Amino acid sequence: MVKTRNLSSGREVSGGFAAVRAWSRRHAFSLLSSLGTIARHPLASLMTFGVLAFALALPLALHVALTNVERLGQHWERLDTLSVFLHTDVGEEDVDRISSRLSTWTQILAVDPISPQQGMSELSQQLGLLDAENLLTENPLPWVLEITPAVGFQRDTLLARLEAEAAVSTVIVDLQWLERLDAMTEVLSRLVSLLAVLLALGVAVIIGNTIRLDIQNRSEEIEVMALVGATPAFIRRPFLYMGLWYGLIGGVLAWLLVAAALLALDEPFRALSRTYAESAGLLHPGQDILALVVGGSGLFGLIGSWLVVGQHLRRIDP
Amino acid sequence: MISFEHVAKRYPGGVQALSDVTFRVNGGEMVFITGHSGAGKSTLLKLIALLERPSRGQVLFDGRNVGKLARRQIPYLRRRIGVIFQDHRLLSDKRVFDNVALPLMIAGLPFAEIQRRVRAALDKVGLLDKEKLYPPMLSGGEQQRVGIARAIIGRPPVVLADEPTGNLDPGLSAEIMNYFLRLNETGVTVLIASHDLELIRSLRRRVLVLAHGQIIDDRPARARRDSAAGQGPLEPDQGALW
Numbered sequence: 001m002v003k004t005r006n007l008s009s010g011r012e013v014s015g016g017f018a019a020v021r022a023w024s025r026r027h028a029f030s031l032l033s034s035l036g037t038i039a040r041h042p043l044a045s046l047m048t049f050g051v052l053a054f055a056l057a058l059p060l061a062l063h064v065a066l067t068n069v070e071r072l073g074q075h076w077e078r079l080d081t082l083s084v085f086l087h088t089d090v091g092e093e094d095v096d097r098i099s100s101r102l103s104t105w106t107q108i109l110a111v112d113p114i115s116p117q118q119g120m121s122e123l124s125q126q127l128g129l130l131d132a133e134n135l136l137t138e139n140p141l142p143w144v145l146e147i148t149p150a151v152g153f154q155r156d157t158l159l160a161r162l163e164a165e166a167a168v169s170t171v172i173v174d175l176q177w178l179e180r181l182d183a184m185t186e187v188l189s190r191l192v193s194l195l196a197v198l199l200a201l202g203v204a205v206i207i208g209n210t211i212r213l214d215i216q217n218r219s220e221e222i223e224v225m226a227l228v229g230a231t232p233a234f235i236r237r238p239f240l241y242m243g244l245w246y247g248l249i250g251g252v253l254a255w256l257l258v259a260a261a262l263l264a265l266d267e268p269f270r271a272l273s274r275t276y277a278e279s280a281g282l283l284h285p286g287q288d289i290l291a292l293v294v295g296g297s298g299l300f301g302l303i304g305s306w307l308v309v310g311q312h313l314r315r316i317d318p
Numbered sequence: 319m320i321s322f323e324h325v326a327k328r329y330p331g332g333v334q335a336l337s338d339v340t341f342r343v344n345g346g347e348m349v350f351i352t353g354h355s356g357a358g359k360s361t362l363l364k365l366i367a368l369l370e371r372p373s374r375g376q377v378l379f380d381g382r383n384v385g386k387l388a389r390r391q392i393p394y395l396r397r398r399i400g401v402i403f404q405d406h407r408l409l410s411d412k413r414v415f416d417n418v419a420l421p422l423m424i425a426g427l428p429f430a431e432i433q434r435r436v437r438a439a440l441d442k443v444g445l446l447d448k449e450k451l452y453p454p455m456l457s458g459g460e461q462q463r464v465g466i467a468r469a470i471i472g473r474p475p476v477v478l479a480d481e482p483t484g485n486l487d488p489g490l491s492a493e494i495m496n497y498f499l500r501l502n503e504t505g506v507t508v509l510i511a512s513h514d515l516e517l518i519r520s521l522r523r524r525v526l527v528l529a530h531g532q533i534i535d536d537r538p539a540r541a542r543r544d545s546a547a548g549q550g551p552l553e554p555d556q557g558a559l560w
């Protein structure tokens with residue numbers, strides 16, 4: 001009898017190295033067993049993955065949309081100019097004279113005159129009217145001075161001075177909506193952060209609940225494992241791995257969903273940006289964001305399953 | 319090795335399964351426990367492996383009071399006791415191979431060794447060709463034998479068997495009992511709960527008789543069994559397996 005005992009215990013705990021090997025083998029067993037559980041119930045697992053992927057794709061998609069809107073906004077800031085419409089009877093020489101005079105003002109950085117012909121072709125391009133120029137026998141557009149104000153200009157005084165000019169018909173300023181856009185993206189990015197926090201908790205809850213059902217289905221197995229001498233840590237481990245898998249795979253699927261959406265939107269977006277004389281495609285989420293989504297969802301999956309498994313092992317108490 | 323001192327067990331439902339049980343089993347002994355249905359046989363075995371806790375008295379294993387064992391010590395106690403359950407307790411969604419391998423997986427043995435030992439154990443109980451099947455595909459007797467293979471695979475110093483031959487035909491019963499005898503010959507302490515009085519009598523080992531939660535008889539082993547009768551000598555590799 002003494003001989004038998006030495007045989008088995010000698011193999012299990014002879015020295016630190018062997019103990020580490022046994023430990024890693026036990027981990028490998030738990031890991032495989034968790035993957036096996038997922039593979040054995042493909043439909044249930046798929047549905048869980050789907051729920052997780054949609055939940056995670058939502059904030060990720062919003063984030064991507066926001067970064068793209070912000071970049072478009074940077075293009076729009078080039079429109080941060082004043083359009084000074086001159087009277088229609090002002091001719092080219094007058095325009096030259098006025099522009100050179102205005103460019104000496106300290107509040108003005110640059111003056112860019114746009115002829116009625118230029119204005120017409122730009123307009124027809126933007127509106128998609130190819131031959132507007134040819135259709136109209138007479139060009140109704142006046143000369144326009146595109147004015148880029150100097151940094152730190154006083155909008156109201158500059159406006160007043162421009163409007164006081166005899167040749168000037170109207171001055172169009174469209175700056176307020178840019179400020180609004182800025183404020184709006186600020187609100188949206190807050191929303192994305194909030195949503196991310198909520199859905200991270202959601203991921204923990206979804207995964208926790210999935211693991212809870214799994215534990216219930218396998219309470220017999222848990223009991224048998226305990227009966228043949230498994231430690232609580234050993235029993236808990238496959239479930240923890242499963243939470244991690246659910247989180248990681250859900251995160252990756254969310255990324256794939258967003259990537260597919262971006263692919264579908266890419267061509268229309270290019271068409272849109274061509275109207276700004278740009279041909280950049282959509283911005284994709286950065287690697288740091290992807291790592292955050294996938295890693296974070298893995299972590300929250302782990303946390304969710306940890307809480308549930310701890311609870312249930314205490315309740316089953318074999 | 320194992321001793322009960324005035325042990326009583328009352329289940330939550332109010333059933334008094336054991337009322338005042340005192341006995342001792344030495345290391346290397348083989349003991350049968352018999353008695354009517356509901357006498358408390360299964361309860362007695364469960365108290366040893368700490369599958370239940372006694373309501374009163376002490377159960378000592380290797381001189382230590384198992385009732386006082388810290389929770390995290392329990393798994394290590396159970397690894398030193400191979401239990402064959404009356405209701406098999408196999409995992410129905412795991413193959414026979416994995417069921418038998420479970421104690422070794424828990425111990426973290428290398429897979430090659432697990433494979434070798436599981437095959438050898440299944441061979442012993444005559445189920446080598448069924449290793450890829452799932453327990454529900456097996457007959458009651460076959461499931462019983464899978465349970466036996468799982469109980470002995472970890473080479474525990476003590477084996478507790480609850481009706482290990484309950485579902486077996488007489489020929490197979492005798493064969494399984496022979497395994498237990500050989501196991502005992504290698505020094506393993508064996509406790510077997512059984513109804514099969516005739517078989518028990520023929521083996522001439524110590525018998526504890528339970529009735530209504532009390533030991534009413536403790537019949538010592540009779541003269542050593544004539545080992546030449548009925549069975550051949552031990553083959554070397556069999557000795558190594560057990």
Ligand SMILES: Nc1ncnc2c1ncn2[C@@H]1O[C@H](COP(=O)(O)OP(=O)(O)OP(=O)(O)O)[C@@H](O)[C@H]1O
Nearest residue numbers: 329330331333335354355356357358359360361362
């Ligand atoms: N988990 C339990 N909860 C409540 N009562 C129980 C429990 N297990 C057993 N009992 C009761 O304890 C008594 C003894 O049961 P036990 O299983 O020890 O008998 P046994 O001798 O093994 O019987 P059998 O030969 O039928 O297996 C029975 O009256 C039974 O109803």
Ligand SMILES: [Mg+2]
Nearest residue numbers: 359360404480
């Ligand atoms: Mg019983």
